[in-house]
């Protein structure tokens with residue numbers, strides 16, 4: 001981290017207090033730009049669950065992103081932001097700008113969604129029946145089960161129809177008078193095994209072919225032509241550590257495999273990147289509120305922890321190494337959160353100077369995805385304050 005950036009973070013912490021969660025919108029813009037440049041034929045639907053802060057949604061919308069929501073709360077959050085915006089700013093991509101990509105939707109939610117022009121995913125017959133009854137006007141995307149091997153967060157045990165049953169489910173939808181627009185999958189989050197994508201694309205391509213052979217209608221009409229949605233989901237990895245393969249390599253593989261397996265004019269490719277957009281855009285500043293030596297090891301007690309921004313350690317299986325603003329010889333130290341629970345252990349092996357004092361500040365980078373989103377107020381310790389920097393309108 002540059003000295004200028006360190007100074008800025010310290011100034012922000014002095015002004016707003018800690019724990020402080022800093023969103024750098026320039027990094028959001030850079031990430032979005034990289035995604036579009038490397039996957040030019042893929043429209044990103046930002047997965048709101050990775051970080052649903054309204055400032056992030058606004059910036060993503062300004063950039064031309066569409067959105068993947070997974071609850072009525074997230075739907076409303078996005079809809080509130082986009083509904084009053086000038087029509088000309090909306091890219092009328094497919095339907096509108098939202099896909100509701102939770103395959104399981106309560107009946108009540110479906111009834112609410114029915115009035116909007118959105119896509120929803122499904123992966124089983126019971127859900128189809130529910131959709132028929134409560135939301136017959138939404139667009140449908142069938143989610144298939146694909147290999148999640150080598151991904152940090154596995155999703156295939158819970159979601160996705162078996163590829164062998166996919167064409168039958170699409171036919172069932174047609175029997176119910178519903179139209180399936182396309183196919184989606186998710187290779188698992190933080191995917192470092194790019195074969196997952198290749199296999200998933202092969203499944204999707206085979207299902208499209210099978211549907212065609214069996215005269216099962218799939219796709220939506222645009223200018224009299226039938227187009228199929230190919231939703232390649234999320235999973236795009238972030239380089240938290242040097243061993244993570246590069247997004248550039250993945251993008252290259254995706255572009256060539258999509259070109260090889262599908263006709264360009266037949267499909268509309270969308271993706272649901274979550275982590276990729278937000279992880280590197282956020283930094284946490286936290287304060288040392290206590291210090292002790294236990295079993296010869298220096299222990300720092302911080303005002304943020306595992307029940308709060310560091311919740312990503314539990315739910316997302318990530319680590320966010322802590323760094324000091326002050327220089328000093330690095331030693332293995334323990335870092336704990338503020339609550340009365342020993343589970344609130346951030347790390348038993350953070351490398352920090354041993355002579356830090358109470359009220360000194362620490363920071364953790366790349367902490368934007370699945371962190372704030374899953375923070376609680378357990379034990380009465382509030383979530384981190386959030387500040388945005390480098391917003392387009394110049395607001396700090």
Ligand SMILES: *Cc1c(COP(=O)(O)O)cnc(C)c1O
Pocket residue numbers: 047049050068101102186188189190233234235236272273274275276
């Ligand atoms: C969580 C999720 C995403 C986002 O995944 P990332 O790995 O963060 O890109 C996309 N689509 C669906 C359906 C999800 O559940």
